[in-house]
Amino acid sequence: MESKNIFSGPIKIYALGGLGEVGKNTYCVESDNDLIILDAGVKFPEDDLVGVDYVIPNYSHLKDNQSKIRALFITHGHEDHIGAIPFLVKIVKIPIIYAPRLAAALIKQKLAEQKIKEKVTIIEYDADSVITAGEFKVSFIRVTHSIPDSFGICVDTREGRIVNTGDFKIDLTPVGPEMEIHKMSKIGLEGVDLLLADSTNAEKEGWTPSEKNVLDSINEIFDKATGRLIISTFSSNLNRIQQIIDCALKHNRKTVILGRSMINTVDIALKFGYIKVPTSMIREVETMGDLKDYETLILCTGSQGEPMAALSRIANGTFKGLRIMPGDTVVFSSSPIPGNGASIQRVVNQLTRAGADVITNSVFVDIHSSGHPSRQELRMNLKLYQPKYFMPAHGEYHMLKLHGDIAKTMGIPSENIFILGNGDTLLLKNHKVTDGERIPAEDVFIDGYDINGVSTAVIRDRKILQEDGMVGVLLVIDSKKNELVCDPKVFTVGFVSYGDYQDHLTRHASSQVRDALEELFVSKKVTFNDIKNTTRSVVSKYYFRKTQRSPMIIPLVMNRNS
Numbered sequence: 001m002e003s004k005n006i007f008s009g010p011i012k013i014y015a016l017g018g019l020g021e022v023g024k025n026t027y028c029v030e031s032d033n034d035l036i037i038l039d040a041g042v043k044f045p046e047d048d049l050v051g052v053d054y055v056i057p058n059y060s061h062l063k064d065n066q067s068k069i070r071a072l073f074i075t076h077g078h079e080d081h082i083g084a085i086p087f088l089v090k091i092v093k094i095p096i097i098y099a100p101r102l103a104a105a106l107i108k109q110k111l112a113e114q115k116i117k118e119k120v121t122i123i124e125y126d127a128d129s130v131i132t133a134g135e136f137k138v139s140f141i142r143v144t145h146s147i148p149d150s151f152g153i154c155v156d157t158r159e160g161r162i163v164n165t166g167d168f169k170i171d172l173t174p175v176g177p178e179m180e181i182h183k184m185s186k187i188g189l190e191g192v193d194l195l196l197a198d199s200t201n202a203e204k205e206g207w208t209p210s211e212k213n214v215l216d217s218i219n220e221i222f223d224k225a226t227g228r229l230i231i232s233t234f235s236s237n238l239n240r241i242q243q244i245i246d247c248a249l250k251h252n253r254k255t256v257i258l259g260r261s262m263i264n265t266v267d268i269a270l271k272f273g274y275i276k277v278p279t280s281m282i283r284e285v286e287t288m289g290d291l292k293d294y295e296t297l298i299l300c301t302g303s304q305g306e307p308m309a310a311l312s313r314i315a316n317g318t319f320k321g322l323r324i325m326p327g328d329t330v331v332f333s334s335s336p337i338p339g340n341g342a343s344i345q346r347v348v349n350q351l352t353r354a355g356a357d358v359i360t361n362s363v364f365v366d367i368h369s370s371g372h373p374s375r376q377e378l379r380m381n382l383k384l385y386q387p388k389y390f391m392p393a394h395g396e397y398h399m400l401k402l403h404g405d406i407a408k409t410m411g412i413p414s415e416n417i418f419i420l421g422n423g424d425t426l427l428l429k430n431h432k433v434t435d436g437e438r439i440p441a442e443d444v445f446i447d448g449y450d451i452n453g454v455s456t457a458v459i460r461d462r463k464i465l466q467e468d469g470m471v472g473v474l475l476v477i478d479s480k481k482n483e484l485v486c487d488p489k490v491f492t493v494g495f496v497s498y499g500d501y502q503d504h505l506t507r508h509a510s511s512q513v514r515d516a517l518e519e520l521f522v523s524k525k526v527t528f529n530d531i532k533n534t535t536r537s538v539v540s541k542y543y544f545r546k547t548q549r550s551p552m553i554i555p556l557v558m559n560r561n562s
């Protein structure tokens with residue numbers, strides 16, 4: 001047994017993801033004996049392979065410090081904060097995940113969907129919770145954002161106080177519960193040593209419009225529409241969904257919900273009371289034909305032009321039982337995530353060509369309001385917390401830099417402002433913050449996809465994906481022991497669903513890969529490339545034999561021992 005140390009080292013604060021990017025938010029607070037993680041997000045690749053695979057942080061530092069990990073705290077249920085949990089729990093043992101109620105429900109659903117066998121304990125917290133995790137005391141500040149149940153996190157340590165705002169906007173007329181501005185100010189008065197804050201909208205002057213503003217524009221669209229109304233938005237934006245459904249109720253339209261994530265999230269939201277809808281309002285897609293056009297509202301996924309989402313399939317005529325016709329009004333109630341512009345434009349064009357009246361967010365219609373703080377809110381945030389040291393978070397480099405500049409104009413000395421990258425550490429000791437050493441925190445995504453000669457490769461890959469779909473193989477290996485940690489997980493995208501036969505194919509492909517790799521491991525010390533090449537060759541032969549197709553094979557290798 002280890003004897004009880006006298007705690008003496010500084011507290012380390014660092015991001016494994018979330019700095020220099022919008023995505024895979026993962027912030028850590030670590031002392032000599034304890035380590036807590038704030039969020040475990042995923043990032044989606046920016047190029048045209050969106051939806052093909054994920055980018056996650058390198059978790060090797062967490063793996064090396066496994067015995068110190070006390071808990072993972074989640075600020076809210078967006079993918080860039082919870083999406084990597086299925087990967088993280090496979091690589092590192094997380095004793096407890098603390099999450100707000102909605103995020104907890106979404107995490108449970110995600111783990112069940114991905115058939116995660118690892119035991120994961122999830123405990124819900126609320127605005128009044130105070131949680132002791134090792135030597136850290138953790139409390140929460142309710143914020144307004146584009147998903148209900150969003151929180152900032154306050155971590156009290158023996159060396160000082162750290163606050164992470166999480167994603168937020170300061171919405172003074174919110175659709176859901178109020179932001180706890182009084183609590184922010186109280187925490188600020190008590191003293192904040194280091195503040196980490198959301199930088200996503202640091203380029204936008206002014207104040208992000210309230211979610212309530214969206215209501216007027218949506219109402220107007222309902223007033224004007226004479227045919228069917230099709231509205232797409234993010235499935236997690238439940239306050240928006242509630243407003244849209246309320247409008248439908250007022251205008252005597254019944255709601256048909258399309259798209260798997262929309263159906264799932266609305267289910268959870270109804271169960272926990274995040275949205276309230278009379279059941280007679282909701283219609284199944286099968287009975288949609290019984291409704292008159294002017295009685296129909298279709299609420300669906302696909303506002304980002306994602307090719308497999310309901311709206312894209314409706315637009316290109318491949319959605320069963322639903323085709324666009326003249327008189328339909330289609331509304332994109334979201335703004336494009338950087339990189340999605342071209343996909344959205346393609347869907348807009350297809351819809352317009354089919355005769356629909358398409359409405360996207362513009363200066364003329366506020367059918368979307370961001371969930372992130374613009375510059376006035378960032379100033380307000382800094383004013384309330386009054387941090388001694390400041391670290392802009394959640395944003396690309398330019399956003400972090402601008403956020404740092406705002407802090408300077410608010411009187412924080414520039415030597416107290418840290419514009420960092422993933423893996424840079426800060427040391428907090430006796431209420432002072434200094435730079436620490438770097439730890440590994442690069443992107444992890446292994447897709448066998450050569451960056452060289454991108455243009456032709458991308459076009460070739462797109463063609464393969466379009467015609468033959470893809471097969472992903474997730475391999476967790478232990479490079480020290482030279483063995484597979486668990487059976488390869490095979491999943492397909494873009495295949496016509498053969499139901500049971502599909503399961504049969506993935507099961508058999510998995511066991512063939514396992515056998516081939518076991519043989520490979522016996523023969524020699526293998527490299528990642530050996531593993532990928534063997535996997536590709538086994539899987540592509542197998543799928544060609546069974547389906548006469550040549551899908552793209554993407555092995556994702558994760559090393560439990562790196």
Ligand SMILES: [Zn+2]
Pocket residue numbers: 076078145167371
């Ligand atoms: Zn968010």
Ligand SMILES: [Zn+2]
Pocket residue numbers: 025078080081167394
């Ligand atoms: Zn976020």
